[in-house]
Amino acid sequence: MGDALVLMEGIDKSFPGVHALDHCRFELRAGEVHALVGENGAGKSTLMKVLAGIYRKDAGRVLYLGQEVEIDSPRAAQDLGISMIHQELNLMPHLTVAQNVFIGREPRHGAPFWLDERAINQETQKLFDMMHLRLDPRTKVADLTVAKQQMVEIAKALSFNSQALIMDEPTAALTEAEIEELFRIIRHLRNEGVGVVHISHRLEELKQISDRVTVMRDGRYIDTVQTRETSVESIISMMVGRTIYESSPELPENPDQEVLLEVRGLNRGTELQDINLRLKRGEILGLAGLMGAGRTEVARAIFGADSIDSGEILVRGQPVHIRTPRDAVAHGIGYLSEDRKRYGLALSMDVETNVVLASFDKFLGALGWVQRAETRSTAQKYVEALAIKTPTMQQRVKNLSGGNQQKVVVGKWLAANTDVLIFDEPTRGIDVGAKSEIYKLLNDLARQGKGIIMISSDLPEILRMSHRVIVMCEGRITGELSSEEATQEAIMTLATQRGEIVADGGTDSNSREAQLA
């Protein structure tokens, strides 16, 4: 443990409509692993992005080695020795590992524009040797697993002589073995005197890796504690603080509820293998798993967005053929994509148009004229029912907040008379306050007799909301847990139950997903 490497005080940051950071504080020492925890939207990433020069702070000051510094660009942060490894990795897949590490400051020889490829490879090899990492610098990044790509990012950060290394949820997409390898390297760096910030909401990791923990909640600094002297339970209570969410809804009273949707033996290439699930009326079914486990693929297959190789889908006990999203909508199934801006909304159109978009046929009169009075009253009905905050029906959807946009998508599917709603990461990118409203909405929908499948990477969210949890790993369902059985640990165990060992350095489903993203 050394002196303060970085000290952030009174940091304030607002985005339109959100007060993301409210007078935040953070201290990082040389030679420590400092965990930064908090629920989604607590402001962890935002605070660290301020430190890494990606966001400009509105107020407050940053001290680096005791000197007040102004960090106005990623480059300025790197020059000081502060590097951040983002959740979505920033690599050029078409270039080699070494070319990625030295992008922007390639060694030259002969002429000022002539690349010294050998030096690039040698220097990268040196970095890898220092990290005790076995990887050929000449491998193309596109051919690496997500875990190995992360190692490349770390090597890149170290090549800047980084004294402070910020890692945003580095373990989110890794398997147990890969996490071990990552932790080995993190410990190695700590022993070399690097200060490491580890952002995570997988609390079981904290005990393994961190020396101190800082907890944030709702954009505020809560406390910093020594990991050794604290329990996971006390960290959780600091994270949650007040209960801003509705408690879990009661299970539907009637135990033999109608089965709304049943999937039998669904297969699709290597992505999905033998998927079976049942969804009852009034039920919220959580679908958990790591990135790339195939959860979204299940949703897309049910919704007819992707073709299936074999399998059966039954709606209210009747076998149905779903080949296109249009078929799915006709059978009362709605899908709310995690990327609602790309797939869920016509952003530049108004609220009214978006609400009636999936059920447009209903509003067409003779000669294909749109019956405006009807679309307006329908939109009005759902705006009121869902408490969508919009000045008028004619407001463009892109001007609404994330939470209200999500509600517009829900309104769209309700207007289309759907009984089964598949929510893919319903609260991603939505701030804390609006989140509880989305949860309330999900509960209301379930109470009204809709069946809901909720895909989420946020374990607390899965635990809080689901009546039942299905866990996936590598395209297979690895287990089903009742709400009583479901714990973070139980879910993580199932989510990392791999079918076969994937060859080291080979391409697996994770890296494929990363490339697609």
Next chain:
Amino acid sequence: MTTDTTELSTTATQRRTLFRSDATQKLLAFAGLIAMFVVFSLASPNFFKFDNIIGILLATAVNGVLALGVTFIIVTAGIDLSVGTVMTLSAVMSGVFITYWGLPIPLGILAGLGTGALAGFVNGIAISKMKIPPFIATLGMMMMAKGLALVISGAKPIYFNDTPAFRQMAMGSLIGRVFPGFAVPNAVFILFGAAIIANLILTKTVLGRYTVALGSNEEATRLSGVNVDRWKTAVYALGGAFSGLGGVLMAARLNSAQPALGAGYELDAIAAVVIGGTSLSGGEGTILGTVIGAFIISVLTNGLRILSVPQEWQMVVTGAIVILAVYADIIRRRNQ
């Protein structure tokens, strides 16, 4: 350390398999080229003759040089629609320097190259600084260059009758003097020389590295501290310089700068790049592929003409080949 070397050798095998799949596309394109040669040679006795082969090579020279420049731009995930008319404008500027102003030929050639580079630079500024989409920016440049070529030349061809050395530069044959009977025009060697330089730039220089990086992940490149705007401008300027070279070759070959010619050349150049396996989504592409692509187009055009296929049908066939080539590439990627 012994374990380290084994590790290196296993990843090297991985690399080789990867290399093989990259090479497959070029092999496929090259095999296609050979197949066309065989088919046309069998179909017509006039195809595989020295004069005709020289004709094909010459026809490829201009389109090939244009396609070299377009390769860089497409690798950045951009597009350049202005190469055809910028070529024309460059030819006109060479004519102005040499014929109108009576300046030395090398200056005229430099004027052509410089005009192209300047037009490309303007494209680059519009795209990187003004954030105009490449399609629109270069569409505007395409029209501007076309208009300027007509204005400057007074819509009349500029002939190089007083400076026969200008035509000789491209159409003469240095190698023919050494090996009489093997009179391959210099223009063909200029194409190959330009291709070698382009390949060195793409694979060995900073500019080439950032060209690939920009196309692979522009945001990551920016976050790595690379001055993305400046390098993107440089890539478009380089592409423009190749258009300028194309213009000089064109003018020398016709012994005149034809201000009305040039529109449509950009599409042939883009087609050559795409047939050569360069991905329109950026990040990958090779000079060798582009050269093969350019040859496929000229062999096809030439062969069909020799078989007396009407010009209209030649277009239909060329278009179909472009679609098939890209489809083959998509299939290959999907199977990877």
